[in-house]
Amino acid sequence: MGFSADEASSAINRCGSDASFLELADSIRAAQMAEDEQDLFKEISGYDPSRDKKRIWFEESWKPGKRGRPRTRTEYEKRLPLGRNELSAHSLPNPMVGFGLPTHHRHVTQRKLPEGALGPPYFYYENVALAPKGVWETFSRFLYDIEPEFVDSKFFSASARKRGYIHNLPIDKRFRLLPIPPLTIHEALPATKKWWPSWDKRTQLNCLQTCIASAKLTERIRTAIVNFGDPPPPHVQQFV
Incomplete structure (x- = not known):
């Protein structure tokens, strides 16, 4: 099928020596498509994973003398390079x-x-x-x-x-x-209902991030809520 020896060897390492020919061919083709995707994003968006220009640009924009730190995702996207x-x-x-x-x-x-x-x-x-x-x-x-x-x-x-x-x-x-999965935050995480603020109308998660917030960030959120009444002003709600 025109696969190189290196591609065949890598596929055997991924799938095991007892994998069928079709499984190996599938694995090789998937690896080729992944490489094509990387090349595609370089061509279309100018993105180079080895340099991570987006991260460099974002850090530069926070330095003194620049336009200040973007406060919202919309503001951040507006500052991205053209395209x-x-x-x-x-x-x-x-x-x-x-x-x-x-x-x-x-x-x-x-x-x-x-x-x-x-x-x-x-x-x-x-x-x-x-x-x-x-x-x-x-x-x-x-x-x-x-x-x-x-x-x-x-x-x-x-x-x-x-x-x-x-x-x-x-x-x-x-x-x-079946079984039908939970469709709301409170259905998925029942313990959150007791502590959920009445002004937060979200019923579903808008992102999934598998990490724990730092103590510093948690303290900033606590301070922002304590310093204002209930409900807090819109800009505090947005921050929280």
């Missing part, structure tokens, strides 16, 4: 339910896959929905020109995360997996 904040949103559906979810029967759609993508074997690629302009179009071009499916996880989980998927999986007769 980095140009997000491709023209094709995102509203509501973002992809080709149809079991809870949204009215939005079920049909699609016709190219002959070369008719499975099996099936494949699946996922990334953030709000990518720079042209990125999803290029992903599709590498994957049989399959139309991306954009879905917001808020419709089936306690988190709201907008994701895009390119796949050749069947989309007919979708059904909810």
